[in-house]
Every structure is written in C-alpha cells, then in structure tokens.
Amino acid sequence: MSDLTYDHNLTDAQEKAMSMLYVISSALSILGSSAIIYKVISDRVNATAYDRLLVGLSACDLVASIGFGLSPFLLPEQTSIRVWAVGSNSSCNFIGFVTQFGFSSVLYNGFLSYYYLLTVRYGVKRHVFAKRYEPWFHGIAILFPLITAVVGACMGFYSEVQLGVGCWVNDYPKGCTSETCLSEEIAWFYGSTPVIFTLLS
Numbered sequence: 001m002s003d004l005t006y007d008h009n010l011t012d013a014q015e016k017a018m019s020m021l022y023v024i025s026s027a028l029s030i031l032g033s034s035a036i037i038y039k040v041i042s043d044r045v046n047a048t049a050y051d052r053l054l055v056g057l058s059a060c061d062l063v064a065s066i067g068f069g070l071s072p073f074l075l076p077e078q079t080s081i082r083v084w085a086v087g088s089n090s091s092c093n094f095i096g097f098v099t100q101f102g103f104s105s106v107l108y109n110g111f112l113s114y115y116y117l118l119t120v121r122y123g124v125k126r127h128v129f130a131k132r133y134e135p136w137f138h139g140i141a142i143l144f145p146l147i148t149a150v151v152g153a154c155m156g157f158y159s160e161v162q163l164g165v166g167c168w169v170n171d172y173p174k175g176c177t178s179e180t181c182l183s184e185e186i187a188w189f190y191g192s193t194p195v196i197f198t199l200l201s
Contacts, residue, residue: 015082019082019083022068022071023069037062060102064101074167075092079160093167095158096157157190
C-alpha cells in the first residue's frame, strides 16, 4: 500500500478536466452554503434552532468544499501523478484534516432528522428543543470530526488516496504493506461512524 497505484490511463487533458470538475462543484457548493449562512445571519434575531442547525451544516460544508476544491493542487508534487499537484506532504495532511472535518456536515444532516422527529412527531416546542437538544447536536456534530481530524493530522494518518483526487486516511503507518497497514480500520471508524449514524437516522 505504500506505492500509489491508479487504475486508469487518463491523458493530461482528461486529468485537467477531472480536476476542473472538482473546482467547479466546489465553487457551486461554496456559493450555496454562503447564501444559506448569509440568509440566516442577516435575520439572526428571528433565527430558530432549525436555522442554526442549517448554519452549522452550511459552515462545515463550506470548509469541506474549500478543501475539496484545493485537493487537485495540494497533492504532494514529489509523489503524485496528478498534473496539477504542486503541494507537499504538509498540504496533503491539511487536505486530509479538512476532509475528515467535512464529515461534520454529514452528522448535521443526521441531526436534522432528529429535529424533525422531535418537533413534528413528538411535539417538542421549539424553545424547549433549543435549550435541551440543540447544544448537544452542535457539540457532537462538530467535536467528533474535529477531534478525529486533529488526531489524524498529528498521527500522520493522511496520505494521497488511490480513488479520486485528494488526501485522507491511507498508507498508515507510512510504507506499510497490506498485512501491516491500519488504514482500513481507521478509515472505517473515521468515515463509517458519521455515515452509518446519518443513514440510520
């Protein structure tokens, strides 16, 4: 697993087109998230718990989208075969951090399901929800991805991935073989925890 292998034979033009798709989709996501944040903040006096959950989701998605758009350029120049890779191991570590933190938007989506469940199905009043549940929702949605992102960056979990364009949990410990790598187990915990929670929600 220490040597990057890619299952494709893309030309430079195709590589550039693929990278531009990352940039374009990232830009559109940034615009959408920014619009939601602006709408709620401009009328923050009347903002509800639902609005604040949307702001949390949009803010986390904004951070993830910026990392997503920068990914084609911040891959390690020395080891990546991507045509626009001008980064380093440090910039790859940064992209891995942002990618992991991006799972906070996945958790926010799950908590929106609980917002509807509590307010619509069980009739929890909005002011009660805001006081009793909302702080926990924000705390869990932000803290799990943030803590795992920091641990991953400090421990060196992040390397360029084989599928797609970016850096995330891969090749840990560095230079490991398929028998000694812990990347798969770490990736399952890092990624599956928020995704499975949200799907079940």
